[in-house]
Amino acid sequence: MLNKDDQRSKAPYHQITVVAxxxxxxxxxxxxxxxxxxxxxxxEREQMPCLLVKDTESRFGLMTPTDxxxxxxxxxxxxxxxxxxxxxxxxxxFIEYDRAVEEASTLMMSAGxxxxxxxxxxxxxxxxxxxxxxxxxxxxxxxxxxxxxxTDGESLGAQHHSTIIQLSHVGALVESPxxxxxxxxVVLSFSLPDLTSPLTIRGTILNDYEQTCSAGKSHIASxxxxxxxxxxxxxxxxxxxxxxxxxxxxxxxxxS
Numbered sequence: 084m085l086n087k088d089d090q091r092s093k094a095p096y097h098q099i100t101v102v103a104x105x106x107x108x109x110x111x112x113x114x115x116x117x118x119x120x121x122x123x124x125x126x127e128r129e130q131m132p133c134l135l136v137k138d139t140e141s142r143f144g145l146m147t148p149t150d151x152x153x154x155x156x157x158x159x160x161x162x163x164x165x166x167x168x169x170x171x172x173x174x175x176x177f178i179e180y181d182r183a184v185e186e187a188s189t190l191m192m193s194a195g196x197x198x199x200x201x202x203x204x205x206x207x208x209x210x211x212x213x214x215x216x217x218x219x220x221x222x223x224x225x226x227x228x229x230x231x232x233x234t235d236g237e238s239l240g241a242q243h244h245s246t247i248i249q250l251s252h253v254g255a256l257v258e259s260p261x262x263x264x265x266x267x268x269v270v271l272s273f274s275l276p277d278l279t280s281p282l283t284i285r286g287t288i289l290n291d292y293e294q295t296c297s298a299g300k301s302h303i304a305s306x307x308x309x310x311x312x313x314x315x316x317x318x319x320x321x322x323x324x325x326x327x328x329x330x331x332x333x334x335x336x337x338x339s
Contacts, residue, residue, distance in 0.1 A: 100221050102187050103180040103289055103312055104251055106201045106209035110135050115144075115168030119155050122146055122167045132212050133198055136171045144171025145198060177202050180209065180289070184221075187211055222249040222256070223328040229273035231259055231311075234285065239270060247273060252325040254286065254312045263309045265290045271311060275327050282320060286311040 111129050113122060115138030122134055126148065136144040146167050154170040155162050176194045178187055180203045187199055191213055201209035227247040233240040249256035255271065263269065267288040274281040289310040316324075 100184045101180070102178055102182050102184060102199075102201055102211055103209070103310070104222055104254055105184060105215050105219050106180070106211040106253065107132065107215065108209045108253065108312060108314060110200060110207035110210060112137055112207065113146075113167065114138070115142075115171070116166050119146075119151060119162035119165045119167055119170065123148075123151055123162065132210055132214075134167070135175070135200055135207060136167050138168045138171070142173075143175045144168065144173045145175055145200075146171050147198070172196075175200055177207075178211070179203065184216060188216055191216075219253075220251060220325060220328045220332055222251040222254075223332045224248065225250055225331065227273050227275065229257065229271055231257060231261065231263075232270045232272075233261075233263070234268045234270050242272075247271075248308060250324065251328055252313075252316070252321045254289075254310065256308045256310055258308045263288045269311060275324070278323060278327060282324070284313050284320065285315055286313045 109129075109131070111125060111131050112135045113125065115136055117136075126134060126146075133145045133147045136146055138144060144167075150170050150172060151162070154160075155165055176190055176196050176199050178190060178199045178201055180201050190199060191197060197213040199211045200207050201211050225247060227250065229245050229247050230242040231245045232242050243259055243261040245257045245259035245261075247255045247257050257271065265288050269286055269288060270283060271286055272281065272283045289312050
């Protein structure tokens with residue numbers, strides 16, 4: 084009789100894509116009395132698709148570039164004199180980071196919104212847009228050797244040899260012999276085939292793969308591994324990874 088580890092190793096591998104795999108990490112939150120001018124500058128500086136407006140403890144809204152154009156500029160109003168609470172879009176739709184992307188798509192359609200605020204234990208951690216679902220590549224199945232180290236500020240712990248088995252521009256699923264708990268800060272180092280420069284990326288452990296599958300309501304067998312969300316990834320490295328994933332993802336014709 085096979086034990087749990089043997090059953091897992093012999094089970095067919097399936098790819099699960101959850102919200103955390105495709106979202107833009109980070110949320111910029113502002114109070115409702117900030118001027119539209121100040122909020123617009125913040126949008127530009129942070130390069131975010133929206134700002135989360137917290138008007139009261141229970142009243143939230145979103146401010147997007149579209150809100151500024153349609154509700155302020157097109158109306159001939161002075162952005163210095165308008166508070167964001169007067170133009171923010173409500174209600175805000177929230178979704179947990181470990182939900183399946185299909186659930187996010189359904190929520191967008193039913194609520195009639197192109198933007199969801201992603202939460203982890205009810206705390207905002209990212210933004211997911213309809214554009215992300217359409218244009219961002221899903222994780223690519225791969226097998227890339229890597230090393231992973233736990234970090235405490237600037238110092239690095241021991242390196243552990245690991246293998247990246249799923250990769251996207253926002254995170255990776257990594258097989259590692261090290262016990263890595265959710266919330267652990269790590270540094271992942273690897274080189275992608277066909278790219279000359281190695282990558283060294285900081286990230287945070289989201290959870291193990293079995294937890295992700297369970298939260299996504301999948302009943303298929305899982306592969307051992309930890310889910311890493313990349314943090315502070317430079318635009319250049321993000322573009323390199325996204326291009327590599329697009330190039331190495333199977334085309335629909337290859338799957339038929």
